[in-house]
Amino acid sequence: MLIDSHTHLLRLEVSPEAAVEGAAEAGVLAVVNVGTDVGDSQKGAALAAALPNVYSSAGIHPHNAGTYTANDLEVLAELSESPGVVALGEVGLDYYRGDWSGEIQKALFEDVISLANDTRLPLIIHTRRAFADTMALLGRARVPVVLHCFEGGEREVAQAVERDYYVGLAGNVTYKNNPTSDFLEGLKPERILVETDAPYLSPEPVRGKKNEPKHVVHTARFVAERLGMDEGELGTLTSRNARNVFGLPLEV
Numbered sequence: 001m002l003i004d005s006h007t008h009l010l011r012l013e014v015s016p017e018a019a020v021e022g023a024a025e026a027g028v029l030a031v032v033n034v035g036t037d038v039g040d041s042q043k044g045a046a047l048a049a050a051l052p053n054v055y056s057s058a059g060i061h062p063h064n065a066g067t068y069t070a071n072d073l074e075v076l077a078e079l080s081e082s083p084g085v086v087a088l089g090e091v092g093l094d095y096y097r098g099d100w101s102g103e104i105q106k107a108l109f110e111d112v113i114s115l116a117n118d119t120r121l122p123l124i125i126h127t128r129r130a131f132a133d134t135m136a137l138l139g140r141a142r143v144p145v146v147l148h149c150f151e152g153g154e155r156e157v158a159q160a161v162e163r164d165y166y167v168g169l170a171g172n173v174t175y176k177n178n179p180t181s182d183f184l185e186g187l188k189p190e191r192i193l194v195e196t197d198a199p200y201l202s203p204e205p206v207r208g209k210k211n212e213p214k215h216v217v218h219t220a221r222f223v224a225e226r227l228g229m230d231e232g233e234l235g236t237l238t239s240r241n242a243r244n245v246f247g248l249p250l251e252v
Contacts, residue, residue, distance in 0.1 A: 001235045001252070002220055003242040004031040004213040006090075006124065006148050006168050006195035009047060009054070010040060013199065013210050016047055020054060023213035029053060029239060030250060031213045034090050034124060034148075036061035038072045041079055048084025055248060057124055058082075059089040065108040066100040073111055080119040086246040088116045089124025090148055093137075096128040109137055117142045122166075122245050124148050131156055135163070144245050149197055153179045157186045164188070166245050168195045171203030171211060174222045184226045193245070194220045194238050 004023060009016040009031070016033075023031060030053040035041030037060055044056035058079035060068050079085050091112040093105050116123045122144040127134035131152060138145055146166040150156075151173075157180070160167050167187055173180050196203075196219070198211035203218040224234035240252040 001232070001239055002028045002194060002216055003239045003248075004028055004196050004198075004216040005146070005193040005238075005242045005246075006034050006170070007031050007198045007213045008036070008200075009033045009213075010043055011199050012212060014212065016051065016054070019198075019212050019214075020051055023216075024053075026214035026217050027235070028213055028216060029252075030055065030242075030248060032057065032086065032242070032246060035059045036090065037064045038068075038075050041076065045079050045082045045085050049082070053250075055084050055086045055246060057087040057089050058085055059087075059091045059124065060108060060112065061090055062092055062094040062105045062108065062126060063097060063099050065105045068108055073115060076112070077115060077119065080115070080121055085121075086248065087122045087124050087146070088112055088119065089146070090126040091123065092126040093130035093134050094126060094128045095130040095133075102130075102133070106133070106137060109134075110140070113137065113141050122146060135159060138163070146193065146245060148195065149201065151178070151180050154183050154186065157183045161186065161188055161191075164191065166191045166193055166241065168193045169219060169223055170195050170197045171201040171207070171215070171219050174203040174219060175207075181222075181226060184223060189227075189237055190241060192223070192238055193242055194223060194234075
């Protein structure tokens with residue numbers, strides 16, 4: 001029993017319905033679809049309303065930071081009240097691609113943090129090559145925080161633990177020489193999530209193929225082995241964590 005805590009159902013090569021069915025057959029109890037712009041978030045909210053055990057978030061990815069408007073923030077606020085919308089994000093900072101300046105990304109990030117504080121929804125965070133700035137801005141957040149696709153070493157793990165943030169482990173944690181895999185035991189068990197970020201970051205042994213929610217089982221297996229846990233125990237643990245942070249109406 002697992003929950004894919006971060007996926008993009010609208011970007012898969014298979015239909016959302018087929019992806020959810022395949023995930024269920026693999027033992028994935030529920031999925032959280034994540035929005036990356038207003039249109040994507042609106043479609044995600046519709047999916048959450050239509051498909052069982054599908055939840056969604058409303059967000060604007062930092063790659064889209066330069067095109068957001070005040071009206072977009074109003075739409076996110078409206079979506080936050082929709083049944084099945086359980087978080088805001090993904091939002092954050094990405095200094096790797098550099099599509100938009102740091103100042104533009106920070107302006108969006110600050111606005112969504114304020115919206116999260118108003119709506120009391122948790123934040124799903126994207127951060128790449130920007131951990132220090134991300135953590136600095138998150139000091140204003142008064143809601144639970146999920147560091148999606150977490151990647152960092154001992155120092156970043158320690159900071160996440162100190163802040164009591166949730167940590168989403170995706171397929172990249174299974175890759176050779178990943179900086180996080182050696183420090184998993186430093187994480188708080190009650191703050192660990194597993195995710196796919198599908199269609200991206202396919203875990204070993206399906207690397208090279210398009211990712212799907214069902215493949216979260218491979219990441220979970222890797223994490224369980226590193227932590228010396230039974231796969232079922234890790235599944236129950238991470239599913240309970242996902243239920244708790246997102247307020248999912250599930251028995252775990």
